[in-house]
Each structure stands twice: as structure tokens, then as C-alpha cells.
Amino acid sequence: MHFKNIRTFLVLLFFASIFSISYGQKKKSKDKTMEEFSAPKLVVGIVVDQMRYDYLTRFSNKFQEGGFKRLLHDGFNCRNNHFNYAPTSTGPGHASVYTGTTPATHGIIGNDWYDKELDKMVYCASDATYASVGTTSDAGKMSPHRMEVTTIADQLRLHTQMRGKTIAIALKDRGAVMPGGHTANGAYWFYGKNEGNWITSSFYRNSLPKWVVSFNNSRSVDSYKKEWNTLKDINTYLESGLDNTSYEGLFEGENTPTFPHNIPILWDANDKYEILKHTPFGNSLTADFAIAALDGENLGKDEITDFLSISFSSTDYVGHKFGVNSKEIEDTYLRLDQDLARVFNALDKKVGKGEYTLFLTADHAAIHVPGYLKDNKIPAGHAEFKSLKSKLNEFLQYAYGTTDIVKSFSNFQLFLDHKIIKNLELEVGVVQESIAKEILKYNVVNRVYTAEQMWSQQYTRGIPYILQNGYNQKRSGDILFVLAPGVISYGKTGSTHGSPQIYDTHVPLLFYGKGIKKGNTVIRTEISDIAPTIATLLGIAFPNGTTGKPIVPVLNY
Structure with missing residues (x-):
């Protein structure tokens, strides 16, 4: 071979080898990325009813490592997260979290509203065409029929040919019905009064599954018929106001809104099991039931992604009765922190560490009691x-x-x-x-x-x-x-919500687990961004009314 031809041959051989190595590396890298992508076995959505963002910071020095701090340290914190619509209330809040849109699109414009066609007030989840299951009362006559679009859980069910399972749990019916969507395998809520049972609607099934019957029959609910005293020394509760103030409501039969609250003595006068909703024990009961659902429904046991929705409602009941600056609200969040740790530990054990994805947010925040604001020279009042x-x-x-x-x-x-x-x-x-x-x-x-x-x-x-x-x-x-800012239409005691003001819109948004980065952002995010973020992580279609957008920094891609 001629010298010139040999040199040309060697040059071509060199570039060919470089291309081959480069291509091989790219192909290997691409294949590796594709191999590594797998959906979580379970998505867990947690809504804390009436949670202000600043509860995360206000009580942080008293939180343990396994609850809120686990999400803050090992997950992603959206620190400037807001509801982008009003009214800021429970029904619209849960619907918006799970549909990725707002009442303008999903149609849940309040907990109750005047129906122009029917010429009467309607409740967001009521549906007389279905029967109660698990109770002789009408409390189970519910469905999501007034919600006009799909939820992220619906889309997951559609994506998996209905093989992925959806279970929704809350003390409040609307806190379970809206997140469960139209295709849930089960949605369960708590009926108190003289029964104290978890119930459902015939929209989902005609009888309670064995695990729910077993849970109700165990009467573990009765273990919470006990005195409510502070979890820690009340003198260390420096993050909240005085224990006895005119800004707090009373349980029927109490003379002062102070610890300890003797639940057994107050039982009958406060509608029996209903009183548990107004204590942190309602959240503990919810956590118990959610953990039971993991085994009862075999959630996260295979490669087809399931969805578990949990709404902790007692925080709202306590806030409404005692106000956001009360020692009762502080104690409720310290106890919720423990309940969250129990749920997270159960997920680790039953689903597996690194095998589930979780988000935590709220359905609205809340205002300080106007009387308290006025006494501190801050403009406020009642309409x-x-x-x-x-x-x-x-x-x-x-x-x-x-x-x-x-x-x-x-x-x-x-x-x-x-x-x-x-x-x-x-x-x-x-x-x-x-x-x-x-x-x-x-x-006003x-x-x-x-x-x-x-x-x-x-x-x-x-x-x-x-x-x-x-x-x-x-x-x-x-x-x-x-x-006007600081003005509410509510009683003189306790906190409320519903307005478009920032004290009602600023709520936590934490992501954790598989496919989630560690970090935080102060860029504004909105409640309708949650569902498309989870849909993007799962690689599924967005809920069909989505107006939010994926929060890109959250995703570990």
C-alpha cells in the first residue's frame, strides 16, 4: 500500500474507533437511563386540613426527625406555594389538589353553593342516588358527580387499565370523595355520633371490605376516648399564646378552653364520637386506618402503581374551635408529627424505602382570630x-x-x-x-x-x-x-378561612421519595401544579382539566 494511502487509512481508522467508542458510551448511557426509570409502587397524597405554611417553621424545633422533618430534610420544599383561587375551603381545596385545576374548570366552587338550575343549596359531595354503606344514617350518600374533570388518581387508573388501585381516606366525606375521583376502588370517611365507624357510599361498593369491617369491629376507636392533655410540658409551648384566652371556643360542658380536656366527661354533651374530630386523636385514628389500608388493600405490593390519598381533618376542626395561635393547635401539630412518622415507617416496611412517592400539602390555610389581631393593634374585625x-x-x-x-x-x-x-x-x-x-x-x-x-x-x-x-x-x-384584610364572617372565637387573602392561600407543599430531588425553592408554585408534577413523574396523561404545570425542580430526572 502506498505511504499516502496508509496514512489516510490510519486517520480513517482512528476516527472510526473514536466514533465507535463515543456511540457506544452514548448508547450505554441512554440504555442505562431507560433501565433506571421505573414508576413508584405507590403514590401517597397527604392533605392536612387548614395548615398554614408557617406551622412548618413555627413548630420546627419541637418536631421529631421522622415526621415533618423527614420530608423537609430528605424531600423538596416549595416554600412559596399558594392557592390561586377562592373560596379557599375544603371541597374546592381537595378537588384542586388532585385535578390540577381550579373551580373555574372542575366545578367544585365551594363546600356548599346555590345551584342556579335546581334553585337550592347543594353540598359538593352529596348524591341521593346512592346509598350509605356501613351506617344506617344518610352520611354515606355521597359521590364525586359534581366534580366535572378527572383526578390524578383517575388518570393512573386509566393508564394501568384499571389495575392500579386507588384508596382515599379522611374523617370528612369530601376529603375522601374528591381525591378518590371517579374511579376509586374505595373512599372511606368517619361517621361519629353514636357509631364511631368508617363508612362509604354504594357509589364505590355495596358492602364494606373485610378489612374495614375488622377495623370497625376492633373498636380501636374507643382507645381515643381519653383525656386530651399536652404531649409535652405545656410550659414549653412558647410558640403559641396563653392557654386561657377569649379567642378560643369551648367544648360543651367546659367553663374554660384550657388543658386538660376531659373527653370522657364531655363525651355525651358533644355528640359522642363526634368530639374526636375536634381533637388530635381524630388524626391518630386516621393514621391507624390508613396503615390498615396498606395491608387490607395490598397497596404497593407489585410493579403496577397504586394511589393512597390521606386527608388529616382534625387540624381544621381544632383550628376552627381554638384558633391558629392556641396551645391546642400547637399540640395537635406535634401529635400529627408523630402520626406522620408512624405512616412513613409503615410505608418503609410495607412498600419499601425508595419504592413510593409522597406529597404533603393543605386544602387551605387560616387567619388569626380577629380579636387577637385587634388587641395587638392590627386592623381586623367581623362582618x-x-x-x-x-x-x-x-x-x-x-x-x-x-x-x-x-x-x-x-x-x-x-x-x-x-x-x-x-x-x-x-x-x-x-x-x-x-x-x-x-x-x-x-x-367591611x-x-x-x-x-x-x-x-x-x-x-x-x-x-x-x-x-x-x-x-x-x-x-x-x-x-x-x-x-377587607383581617375581616371575617365568623364567630368571635376560633379561626376560619375562605378568602383570597394571602393568609388563606399560603400553604405547605412538600415532595418526598422516588423520583424526587432533595432541595427547596422560593419560586411561586400553585396548588394546581401538584397533579401535573406527579403525572410527569409517573409518565402518564395529565388530568383532563389541568391548568397547572409541572414543578420541574422537584423531579429527579
């Missing part, structure tokens, strides 16, 4: 709707000759009677604006918007953006108003 209604009726009578032009009121929305408006030969938009301007004059009202504005404008930030995301064209009212 007396009797007085507001009287003023409004005077205006309606003067302007239109009738008060019947307002047909109903719910969730800070007025529903007008369009037939009367037409008979008066008036335009709906003009009437909406006229009434809106009147309501804006009231001291901060902002007012009309349905006409919700239809014609596209808001991208601030309060109107939040209201528009909660505005459903078919179900919502004609006039929407927002109370």
Missing part, C-alpha cells in the same frame, strides 16, 4: 351580614322596587334573579354594576367584581386573578365581593 343585608335591601327596594332581585347568597357571591331583571326591562350587566358599587360602600368590603368582568377580562395576577380562577361560568354568581 355582620345581618346589618349588610339590611343596608342592601334598602338599596334594592329604592332602586328596583323589590328585594327579590337578589335570589340567593353563598361564598361571598350574590345570585340575581334574571327573570325579574328582564321583566323590569333592565340589562343584567348594568344591574350587576349598580349593586356592586353599592356593596363597595360598605366598610374591600373589593367587588361582577360576573360581566369575570367574563370579559383576563386577569393575570392579584385578587382578581384569584377570583377569576374560582369563578365557574355555569355555577358562580353575578356579584363577587371580598372582605
Whole structure:
């Protein structure tokens, strides 16, 4: 071979070998990535009812390592996570977490609302076409039929040809029904009163499964009929206010809202098993039942991903009764921290460390008791709707000759009677604006918007953006108003929620487990981002009404 040809041959051979090595490395790397991707055996969604974000920081020095701190240290913390709609309440909250969208799309515009077609108030989960299962009461007549889109759990069921299992659990029916979606294998909630049992609806099944019957028959619920005293020395509860204040409500039969709360003595006067919901023992009972479900339903036992939804409702009941600054709320979160650790340990044991993915968030946050804020020179107060209604009726009578032009009121929305408006030969938009301007004059009202504005404008930030995301064209009212910051329509004791204000929208969002990075972000995330993030991790279709987007920094790809 000629020298020149030999040199050319060697050069070509060199580049060929480099290409071969490079290609082999790329192919090997690609194959390795594909081999390493596998879905978790179980996804666990946890909603803590009425949890403010700052509970994570406020109580952090008292949390143990295995509960909240496990998620904070080994998971991903979205520190600037918000609800992007109002009303911020339980039904819409659970629906939004799991559908990846807001009431404007999924249709759950409140816990209850005025139904314009039926001309009556309806409850978000009620469904008289189904029967109660596990109780003789009507408490089981529920279904998700008013939720108009799929959930992340529905999409997982569809993706796995219905082989993946979905189980949803909460003390509150709506805290189980909405997360379970339309295709859940089971959704269970707690019926107290004189029964104290976990129940369901014939929408899901016609009889309770053996493991639920066994759990109810064990009467482990009765172990929580005991005194509620603080988990730790009450003198160390420096993260909350005084134990005896005028800002707290009372159990029936108590003279002061102070520890210890003698549950056995208070039992009958507070509707028996119902009182457990208003104590941290309701969360413990929920954790017990969720752990029993892992074995009872064989969750996470094979390679087909299952879904377990758990909602801890007692935090909401305690917050409503005692307020967000009470020693009761601090004790409830310290005990919830222990219950979470029990659930996490059970997941490690029964599903396997590194084999499940989990997220924890809330369905809304809550405001400090206005009386407490006022006593600390912070603007706050209460809206007396009797007085507001009287003023409004005077205006309606003067302007239109009738008060019947307002047909109903719910969730800070007025529903007008369009037939009367037409008979008066008036335009709906003009009437909406006229009434809106009147309501804006009231001291406790901060902002007012009309349905006409919700239809014609596209808001991208601030309060109107939040209201528009909660505005459903078919179900919502004609006039929407927002109370002034710090002002609530509620009793003088305990905390509440529901507004578009930041104290009701800022909630935790923690991810943990398989496919999740360790870290945190202060970039704004929204509650509707949770479902598409989990869908992306699982490699499945988004819920069909999704308006949120995946939180990219969370995913370990």
C-alpha cells in the first residue's frame, strides 16, 4: 500500500474507533437511563386540613426527625406555594389538589353553593342516588358527580387499565370523595355520633371490605376516648399564646378552653364520637386506618402503581374551635408529627424505602382570630351580614322596587334573579354594576367584581386573578365581593378561612421519595401544579382539566 494511502487509512481508522467508542458510551448511557426509570409502587397524597405554611417553621424545633422533618430534610420544599383561587375551603381545596385545576374548570366552587338550575343549596359531595354503606344514617350518600374533570388518581387508573388501585381516606366525606375521583376502588370517611365507624357510599361498593369491617369491629376507636392533655410540658409551648384566652371556643360542658380536656366527661354533651374530630386523636385514628389500608388493600405490593390519598381533618376542626395561635393547635401539630412518622415507617416496611412517592400539602390555610389581631393593634374585625343585608335591601327596594332581585347568597357571591331583571326591562350587566358599587360602600368590603368582568377580562395576577380562577361560568354568581384584610364572617372565637387573602392561600407543599430531588425553592408554585408534577413523574396523561404545570425542580430526572 502506498505511504499516502496508509496514512489516510490510519486517520480513517482512528476516527472510526473514536466514533465507535463515543456511540457506544452514548448508547450505554441512554440504555442505562431507560433501565433506571421505573414508576413508584405507590403514590401517597397527604392533605392536612387548614395548615398554614408557617406551622412548618413555627413548630420546627419541637418536631421529631421522622415526621415533618423527614420530608423537609430528605424531600423538596416549595416554600412559596399558594392557592390561586377562592373560596379557599375544603371541597374546592381537595378537588384542586388532585385535578390540577381550579373551580373555574372542575366545578367544585365551594363546600356548599346555590345551584342556579335546581334553585337550592347543594353540598359538593352529596348524591341521593346512592346509598350509605356501613351506617344506617344518610352520611354515606355521597359521590364525586359534581366534580366535572378527572383526578390524578383517575388518570393512573386509566393508564394501568384499571389495575392500579386507588384508596382515599379522611374523617370528612369530601376529603375522601374528591381525591378518590371517579374511579376509586374505595373512599372511606368517619361517621361519629353514636357509631364511631368508617363508612362509604354504594357509589364505590355495596358492602364494606373485610378489612374495614375488622377495623370497625376492633373498636380501636374507643382507645381515643381519653383525656386530651399536652404531649409535652405545656410550659414549653412558647410558640403559641396563653392557654386561657377569649379567642378560643369551648367544648360543651367546659367553663374554660384550657388543658386538660376531659373527653370522657364531655363525651355525651358533644355528640359522642363526634368530639374526636375536634381533637388530635381524630388524626391518630386516621393514621391507624390508613396503615390498615396498606395491608387490607395490598397497596404497593407489585410493579403496577397504586394511589393512597390521606386527608388529616382534625387540624381544621381544632383550628376552627381554638384558633391558629392556641396551645391546642400547637399540640395537635406535634401529635400529627408523630402520626406522620408512624405512616412513613409503615410505608418503609410495607412498600419499601425508595419504592413510593409522597406529597404533603393543605386544602387551605387560616387567619388569626380577629380579636387577637385587634388587641395587638392590627386592623381586623367581623362582618355582620345581618346589618349588610339590611343596608342592601334598602338599596334594592329604592332602586328596583323589590328585594327579590337578589335570589340567593353563598361564598361571598350574590345570585340575581334574571327573570325579574328582564321583566323590569333592565340589562343584567348594568344591574350587576349598580349593586356592586353599592356593596363597595360598605366598610367591611374591600373589593367587588361582577360576573360581566369575570367574563370579559383576563386577569393575570392579584385578587382578581384569584377570583377569576374560582369563578365557574355555569355555577358562580353575578356579584363577587371580598372582605377587607383581617375581616371575617365568623364567630368571635376560633379561626376560619375562605378568602383570597394571602393568609388563606399560603400553604405547605412538600415532595418526598422516588423520583424526587432533595432541595427547596422560593419560586411561586400553585396548588394546581401538584397533579401535573406527579403525572410527569409517573409518565402518564395529565388530568383532563389541568391548568397547572409541572414543578420541574422537584423531579429527579
